[in-house]
Structure formats: structure tokens, C-alpha cells
Amino acid sequence: MTTIAVLGAGSWGTTFAKVLADAAVLGGHETTVRLWARRAEAAAEINESHTNTTYLGETALPEIITATSDLAEAVQGAEVIVLAVPAQSLRSHLSVVRENLHDSAVLVSLIKGLERGTDLRMSEVIEEELGVGPDRTVVISGPNLAMEIAREEPTASVVACADELVAEHVAALCNNQYFRPYTNTDVTGVEIAGIVKNVIALAVGICDGQKLGDNSKASVITRGLAETTRLATVLGGQLETFSGLAGLGDLVATCASPLSRNRTAGRLLGEGLTAEQATERLSQTAEGMKSGSAVVELARQHQIEMPICEAVVAVLEDKLPVDRLASLLLARDLKAEGK
Numbered sequence: 001m002t003t004i005a006v007l008g009a010g011s012w013g014t015t016f017a018k019v020l021a022d023a024a025v026l027g028g029h030e031t032t033v034r035l036w037a038r039r040a041e042a043a044a045e046i047n048e049s050h051t052n053t054t055y056l057g058e059t060a061l062p063e064i065i066t067a068t069s070d071l072a073e074a075v076q077g078a079e080v081i082v083l084a085v086p087a088q089s090l091r092s093h094l095s096v097v098r099e100n101l102h103d104s105a106v107l108v109s110l111i112k113g114l115e116r117g118t119d120l121r122m123s124e125v126i127e128e129e130l131g132v133g134p135d136r137t138v139v140i141s142g143p144n145l146a147m148e149i150a151r152e153e154p155t156a157s158v159v160a161c162a163d164e165l166v167a168e169h170v171a172a173l174c175n176n177q178y179f180r181p182y183t184n185t186d187v188t189g190v191e192i193a194g195i196v197k198n199v200i201a202l203a204v205g206i207c208d209g210q211k212l213g214d215n216s217k218a219s220v221i222t223r224g225l226a227e228t229t230r231l232a233t234v235l236g237g238q239l240e241t242f243s244g245l246a247g248l249g250d251l252v253a254t255c256a257s258p259l260s261r262n263r264t265a266g267r268l269l270g271e272g273l274t275a276e277q278a279t280e281r282l283s284q285t286a287e288g289m290k291s292g293s294a295v296v297e298l299a300r301q302h303q304i305e306m307p308i309c310e311a312v313v314a315v316l317e318d319k320l321p322v323d324r325l326a327s328l329l330l331a332r333d334l335k336a337e338g339k
């Protein structure tokens with residue numbers, strides 16, 4: 001019997017709990033999936049009606065998912081702990097996890113954000129707070145819009161861990177008829193790809209809000225991928241990761257889809273809303289809004305040029321009028337494409 005705790009019953013946490021439960025049924029594994037919801041009413045709805053209507057409408061959740069609003073209870077005895085809370089709140093949740101952590105538990109981050117103040121990736125926050133090694137820290141990232149996966153539309157993803165056997169174990173736990181995981185050992189590359197694509201999606205959304213067309217958006221996506229790759233490779237990420245699912249795959253899904261909260265937030269900024277107004281309008285997590293400044297800070301520390309991310313953050317901080325973003329990027333000095 002494998003006990004898996006999923007912390008965060010928002011759109012991705014709830015959907016991923018369903019992915020795990022469906023994988024267990026398909027694979028004939030004996031698995032218990034516990035889902036931690038911040039609100040007691042959400043936990044009660046999941047237990048009684050097997051739905052989470054706030055995030056997933058009428059999607060029917062498998063009955064092997066049980067929910068609780070008691071974080072310690074969710075974590076107790078769990079061999080696998082999946083983290084699906086907003087990036088800026090992860091550290092505060094980990095203090096409760098630490099007190100109830102199973103000796104050999106594996107920690108799996110679904111989070112696509114960078115911690116403000118420390119500029120740490122989520123795997124680094126987990127390792128620092130829980131004192132676990134990279135062989136127990138896993139990151140899952142890819143073109144994974146929760147709502148499509150909840151409808152069981154096929155997708156693929158990347159399960160990354162420094163220890164390939166651990167990645168394979170977690171991949172087996174989430175492999176089902178609509179979710180196909182590939183393993184990878186490039187945790188840094190996979191994580192940076194997921195973090196920065198949210199900032200690039202904000203830029204694409206701004207193009208939408210400004211009524212710019214597909215050439216502009218394709219240019220932002222392509223140059224955005226170049227920025228992401230520059231940062232990740234300096235931090236130790238592998239170049240190949242960026243032509244894969246966690247790189248190009250996720251960038252395309254997020255920047256193309258009206259389901260993306262980051263692209264939607266960008267569109268609202270492009271239409272003239274402030275960052276605060278756009279966040280209020282969304283009511284769900286758009287990680288790029290908070291992580292953007294940490295990305296830019298990290299890039300500056302490593303002397304990496306990230307002009308698109310810099311411009312997005314300047315808009316978020318009200319230092320650049322949104323209608324000047326395109327002209328600012330176009331006025332930069334000419335350079336060779338590969339540099």
C-alpha cells in the first residue's frame with residue numbers, strides 16, 4: 001500500500017490527485033490518495049460529493065481520494081508528498097510537513113514559481129526546510145493545463161529527479177490512460193523552464209491585450225525561450241530540456257491557451273489593469289505575477305540578459321506603461337540571433 005498526500009486542493013492539486021488515483025486503478029496498485037484542502041468546506045465537498053466545484057466544476061473525482069483540512073493528518077505516514085500550493089506559501093507549509101515527515105518520504109513539487117526574497121527554486125526550498133537530499137526531491141512540469149487533464153484529454157509531462165530510479169518510481173505512480181510521464185534528471189532545467197514560461201506567458205497576454213498579432217506573439221515566445229535557456233544553462237540546466245516537454249512544450253501550451261491564468265493576467269495588464277486589479281480579477285494563482293521579480297533578480301546576479309522578463313516586471317511594478325513594452329524591446333541594440 002502506497003500512501004500519497006497531495007497538499008493543495010486548487011486546480012492542479014485536485015487534478016493531480018485524480019491523475020494519481022486513476023493511475024492506481026489502471027495499474028492495479030494499492031494506493032491511498034489524501035488531499036489537503038485549506039478550507040474545511042472544500043474537504044467536506046470532496047469527501048461527500050467527490051467534486052471540487054470551485055476549481056473543477058462537475059468533474060467527478062475517484063472515490064479513493066479522501067480529503068482533510070488538517071495538514072499534519074494529511075502528511076502522517078505518507079511515502080510520497082506532492083506539493084501544489086502557491087510558491088510564496090510553500091515554506092510556511094513545510095514547517096508542518098517537517099514535524100510529520102515519514103523517514104524516507106519523497107517530496108514532489110508541482111509548483112512553477114521562484115521564492116521572492118531568496119530567489120530559490122521550490123526543490124531548493126524543500127531541501128533547505130526539510131533537510132532532504134536531491135535523491136528525495138522530484139519536480140513534475142510540462143504542458144499540463146489542469147482543466148484539460150481533469151477532462152482526461154491526453155497529455156505528457158516530465159518527472160525530474162537527480163536519482164533516476166526515484167523519477168521512475170514517481171512516473172509509475174502517475175502514469176495513466178491520459179497522462180504520460182517521461183523521466184529526466186535535469187531538475188534545474190525543468191524547474192527554471194516552468195518558472196520562466198509564466199513570465200513569458202504574461203508578455204504574450206500583454207500582446208493580446210494590446211491587440212498585437214501572431215507575429216508579435218511568436219517573436220516573444222521564441223526570444224522568451226532564448227532568455228529562459230540562457231538563465232537555466234548558467235544555473236546548470238541542460239540545453240536539451242528546452243526543446244522538450246518542460247521547455248518548448250509548456251511554453252507553447254501556456255502561451256497559446258485561454259485557460260492559462262498567466263496569459264489571462266497578461267491580457268488584463270495589456271488592457272490597462274494594474275497588477276493588483278488583474279490578480280483580484282483572476283482569483284487563481286498566476287505565478288508569474290509574483291515570481292517575475294525574483295527571476296529578474298536571479299538573472300542580474302548571474303549577468304544574464306532577460307529583456308522580456310525585465311519589461312514584464314517593469315509593467316507589473318508600474319514603472320513602464322504597458323503600451324511602451326513593445327517599442328522598448330524593439331529599440332534594443334541589434335545582435336546576432338544565437339547570442
Ligand SMILES: NC(=O)c1ccc[n+]([C@@H]2O[C@H](COP(=O)([O-])OP(=O)(O)OC[C@H]3O[C@@H](n4cnc5c(N)ncnc54)[C@H](O)[C@@H]3O)[C@@H](O)[C@H]2O)c1
Pocket residue numbers: 008009010011012013014037038039055084085086087089110111112113144145146147283284285287
Ligand atoms: N492549474 C494548472 O493548470 C497548473 C498546471 C501545472 C502547474 N501548476 C502550478 O501548480 C501550483 C498550484 O497552482 P494551482 O493551479 O493549483 O493554483 P490554485 O490557485 O488553483 O490553487 C492553489 C491552492 O493552494 C491553496 N493555498 C494554500 N495556501 C495558500 C496561500 N497562502 N495563498 C493562496 N492559496 C493557498 C489554495 O487554497 C488552493 O487550494 C502553481 O505553482 C502553478 O503554477 C498549475
Ligand SMILES: O=P(O)(O)OC[C@H](O)CO
Pocket residue numbers: 112142143144145146198201250253254259260261262263285286287
Ligand atoms: O494557468 P497557468 O498559466 O498557471 O499555466 C498552467 C500550467 O503551468 C500549464 O502547463
